[in-house]
Amino acid sequence: MILTILGWIVFGLIVGFIARALVPGKDNIGIFMTIGLGILGSVVGGLIFSLFSGRFTLSNPVGWIGSVIFAIILLVIYNRVTGRKRVGR
Template sequence: MIFTILGWIVFGLIAGFIARAIVPGKDDIGILRTILLGIAGSVVGGLIFGLLTVGIRGFEPTGWIGSVIGAVIVLLAYNQITGRKRNRL
């Protein structure tokens, strides 16, 4: 159980950091929000890819891609809702 939770945290952190690198501009969210962003993105991406393909799968390259795409979607929505996005100088 504890390894599952740690796996989600690490997976969320990686997906969140990749999403933050893809979306232009500076994100003033801390590491905890980055982890939550990645986890939420994994869920969103998993649901989207699950609807477009046969079903939900485990840790595969398509799962990573879907997680990052989902994290980008969640980050863009978060930035629109909160209005926190600032341009890089």
């Protein structure tokens, strides 16, 4: 159980960092928001995209792609709603 939770935290962190790297500009969110963004993106996006392949596992490339895409969408929505996005120099 603890390893599963740690696995989701690490997975969320990786997906969140990838999403932050792909969205241009500077993001003013911390590590916990990055993890939350990645986990939420992973659950929803991974589930949606895994329906196309028929399996939902952390090693499924389609699930990874869906996780990152949905995390990017969530990050853009978050930045628009809060107005926290600043253009990086």
